[in-house]
Amino acid sequence: MEAASSPAEIRTTCPYCGVGCGVLARPDPQGGLRVRGDPDHPANRGRLCSKGSALGETLALEGRGLHPLIGGTRAGWDEATALIAEKFRDTIAEHGPDAVAFYVSGQLLTEDYYVANKLMKGFIGSGNIDTNSRLCMASSVAGHRRAFGTDTVPGQYEDLEEADLIVLTGSNLAWCHPVLYQRILAAKSARPELKIVNIDPRRTASSDMAELHLALEPGSDVALFNGLLARIARRGAADAAWLAAHVSGYEAALAAAGADDDAATGLSRDELDAFYDLWIGTEKVVTVYSQGVNQSSAGADKVNAILNCHLATGRIGRPGMGPFSVTGQPNAMGGREVGGLANMLACHLDLEDPAHRLAVRDFWDAPRMAEAPGLKAVDMFRAVGDGRIKAIWIMCTNPAVSMPEADAVAAAIAACPFVVVSDMYADTDTAKLADVFLPATGWGEKTGTVTNSERCISRQRATLPVPGEARHDWQALAGVAAAMGWGAEFDYASPAEIFREHAALSEVAGRLGRDFDISGLKDISDPGYDALAPQAWPVTAARQGGRFFGAGGFFTPDGRARMLPLSARAPARPVTASHPLRLNTGRVRDHWHTMTRSGLSPRLSQHIAEPFLEMHPRDAAARGLSAAELVRVTSPAGEALLRLVVTDRLRPGTVFAPMHWTGQAASAGRIDAVVAAETDPVSGQPESKATPVEVAALAPAWYGFAVTLAEPRADTAYWAKARAGAGWRMELAEMAPPRDWEALARQVAGLPDATAVTVSDAARGLARVALMQDGRVAAALFAGPEPVAVARSHVIGLLGGTSPGPVLAARPGEDQPDQGAIVCACFSVGVNTIISAIETGNLADVDAIGAACRAGTNCGSCKAELRTILTSIRHQEAAQ
Structure with a gap:
């Protein structure tokens, strides 16, 4: 009998960062996917990072919300849709359209995003739609618009291979965009003369490949690039002909730069001179920037300070040169293109331009167009908190964890009269606060498009069946729109139909002088959409992809770029005697956002399994703190409990913590509860890199480490859990010793009747408990008065074994080498x-x-x- 042929590989796009890697996915017999990098995709050429490689491990339906819920009780889609429409309609009638809001996500597909923006701005008639992309790239949008007239990314990824100098500023590319990092490493291997500068207050994995690491004072980026601009002028390196033909504002920008003092960077004169000489002396320079620049109360100015230097020298839009914003989410760019930000219209049109509003209104046949920008993310949730917004729909994001002052945001959502949450999971910190929960499809189930950091539009394709009663976000939105009376305008049969409408609207934008124009795809057929290959925009009859601005042609009224006069300024909140340290937040290598996807893979928790705080040895010694103990990080906004890592990777006076841990993964690891909600006055982006904090010892009575086959539970002062091997791992600590170690172990493991095998030393406060269930090791607990020294990987590997002895030994024998962390x-x-x-x-x-x-x-x-x-x-x- 002939063997059945295996399913064909399906070309799709990774759902993690903005690199936009192509993925080949093949369904396996267990209902999951086998994945590998797509060698034909221009973004990654077959490479995948650790997260992308583990995508097949994150598709289990465990924990998925599979049915609509009203008040926590299962409901039907018709009932949920009718209730949402009624509540929104009644709120608008009583309080006006600005009393409702959408908070959406850079993980939505472009088609979902387009429908959400159309419904809010063109039919509800409010600008109150904003996105979690506000938290990562709004300052880049603002900088681009001020300098170029539109939110245009000038370059392409291939510029990284063609450059002779790459400056990474505020970008840990090695961990946050690993595939681009690998492309640079490959280019440097082929051309050792390629130089790299890393600008970051921390020494990160990206510093490893750099000839020069500049550990500047947090927030001093404007001072650094103003210093570079002043040096460009003194060295005669400004391109006078380019400036005369294509740029306005040079003299004012130079005067402001000359008035600044680059000593504010905290760098030595030798370091500054080395950087200035290298940048000025290398024509083909690409300046890559990311969250370390954007997430600031002066983020837009930092972006424009970088753009000023490239504009002054004409190093933009040509091979191997230009500023390059790399985005954090898979479709942050697509959201920008459809107007997902509160202050933008679709297709890079301007909400505040009457002609643009009229054009979009006519195209949509919209009944009441928003006439003013809506509330940006931080202000939106403040308005939820003070009652101005009375109904909000949150889609595909977790603001109760990811927003600054997250405790206040969670409280605001909880108190809001009507909250809708669309998500894959009903147990996220945010979803648990919903009045109506809508089960949404996720990666592998959705179909549509995303746009990456180099403007490349790629397809995400469905590879798995839709589970339960989950629906695509555009379907949920269109259903509510129909129930509110706009069924004809939202009667979409497929994502392809939405895409065609979006492309047709972009032709209107192109006629109005905008950069975003994909009108060459407005008549794409359904089969053509299904087969759509990755391609960079613009896509018109006259042009396909490529760079912008190499020969000028900016999107300002006079076609000239704008250089801005900028002055360095300190972070919004000064350090004080009570909060003397600066908190910097960011990402770790193998996790993503709030871990709703990456946390499902045991492999991705092997590297870092619990929330932590990095601190310089000098600051730790001043507080009597030791490595691996637990500390309390406090600000006026809130607190977090984290594991201490003592390291000289960062400057004295600064600390660093990752942003991934949620209320599901740790007792108090939500670092954004600590972050102050200060924002950039231009972009509205929060300052996530400079909150004043203090750090003190938690001083628990005992520390513990547990491994379990089933998901563990604890109500101790500190806990953090992660998937591990065939089960789970958990770190614990409590302020008082337990009455009974065996009872505690059973409680953590959820095994009240398990047989306990215990080794203890009461005098030293040490205990080791193995729990046996059906003749196998089902759990183990190790505890002591100090952080527990256990060969964790080894113990995890013994779960399910038949003998408790090796588990209680906690370390492998001589014939069983411990591979270590x-x-x-x-x-x-x-x-x-x-x-x-x-x-x-x-x-x-x-x-x-x-x-x-x-x-x-x-x-x-x-x-x-x-x-x-x-x-x-x-x-x-x-x-x-």
């Missing part, structure tokens, strides 16, 4: 395995480590750590 998540390679390979093989470089044990040979984002391990061993050998 995982460094390479792609292939689960631990630090001890790497050290052994280096020592036994006398390995001399990172490539040799990869050949010996595979570490670093997939996405490569662990290569910086591999190099650190190798350097440490060589230093130890030299000291002997």
Whole structure:
């Protein structure tokens, strides 16, 4: 009998960062997917990072919301849709359209985003639709619009390979955009003369490949680039002909730059001179910037300070040169294109321009067009809190975790008269606050388009069946629009139909002098849409993709770019005696946003499994703090409990914490509860990198580590849990010792009748408990008065075994080497395995480590750590 052929691979796009990697997905017999990088996609050319490689591990239906809920009780779609329409309609009738709001997400597909924007701005008649992209790239949007007239990204990814100098500023590319990092590493390997500068208050994995790391004072980016602009002028490096033909404002910008003092950067004169000389002396320079620039109360000015330098020298829009904003979400760009921000219209049209409003109103045949910008994210949730907004629909995002002053945001949502949440999961911090929960489709189930950081439009394609009663976001929106009386205008049969309408509207925008024009796709057929290949916009009869501004042609009224006079200013909130440290927040290598997807993969929690705080040794010593203890991080907005990492990777006076942990993953790991809600006055983007905080010891009575086959539960002062191997791991701590260690272990594991095997030392406060269920190790707890020293990977691997003895030993025997903490998540390679390979093989470089044990040979984002391990061993050998 002939074997059945395996399912064909389906071309789709990764749902994580804005690199927009192509993915080949093949359904497997278990109902999941096998994934690999698409070698034909222009963004990644077959590469995937650790998160993308693990996509097939994140598709289980466990925990999915599969049915609409009203007040926590299962309901039908018709009932839920009717209730939403009624509540929104009644609120608008009584309080006006600005009493309702949508808060959406850069993880929506463009078609979802388009329908949401059309419904709110053209039919409800309010500008109150904003997006979590406000938190990551709004300052770049504002900077582009001020300088170029539109939100235009000038360059393409290939510029990274063609440049002779790449400046990474406020961008840990190695961890946050690993595939672009690999493209740069490959280019540097092929052309060793390619130079890299890393500008960041922290020394990160991206610093590893840089010839120059500038650990500038937090918030001093404008001072640095003003200093560069002044030096450009003094060195005669400004392009006078380019400025005369294409730029306005040079003299005023230069005067402001000359009045600034680059000593505010905290960098030495030698460091500044080295950077200025390298930038000025290298024509083909690309300046890559991301959240470290954007997430600031002066974010728009920081962006324009960078743009000023490129405009002054004419280094823009030509191969290997230009400013380059890399975005954090898969469709942050698509959201910008459809007007998902409160102050924009679809297709890069301006909400405040009467002609643009009229054009969109006529195109949509809209009954009442928004006439003014709506509330940006921070102000939107303040309005929810004070009662101005009385009904809000939150889609595909988790603001009770991710917004600054997250506790206040959660309280505002909880108190709002009517809250709708569309999500894959009904148990997120935000979804639990909903009056109506709508089950949404996710990656692998949705179909539509996304746009990446280089303006490349790619297809996401459905590869799995829609589970339960979940619906696509555009379907949920169109259903509510119909129930509110606009059925004909939202009678879409497919995403292809929405895409055609979006493309046709872009032709209107093109006639009005906008950059975003994909009118060449306005008549695309359904089969053509299904087969749509990745392509950068614009897509018109006259032009396909490419760079902008190499020959001028800016989108201002006179066609000239604008240079802005800028002055450096300190972060919005000064440090004080009670809050003397600056908190910087960001991402870790293997997790994504609030972990609703990446947290499902045990592999992605191997590298970092709990929330942490980095602190300089000097600051730790001043507070009597030691590595691995638990600390309380406080600001006037709130507090978090985190594991302390003492490191010289960051400047004294600053601390760093990741933003991923939620109320489902940790007892108090929501770092955005600590972050102050200060915003940039131009972009509205919050300042997530400079909140004044203080740090103190938690001083628990005991610390614990548990492994369980079933999901653990705890109500201790501190806990953090993550999937691990075939089960779970959990870190714990409590302020008083338990009455009974065995009872505690059973409570954590949810096994009240399990048989306990215990080893304890009451005098030293130590306890180890293994729980046996059906003859197998179902859980184990290790506790003591100090952070528990256990071979965690080894113990996790023993879950489900038949003997409690090896588990209670907590470390492998001589014939069972402990691989140690995982460094390479792609292939689960631990630090001890790497050290052994280096020592036994006398390995001399990172490539040799990869050949010996595979570490670093997939996405490569662990290569910086591999190099650190190798350097440490060589230093130890030299000291002997």
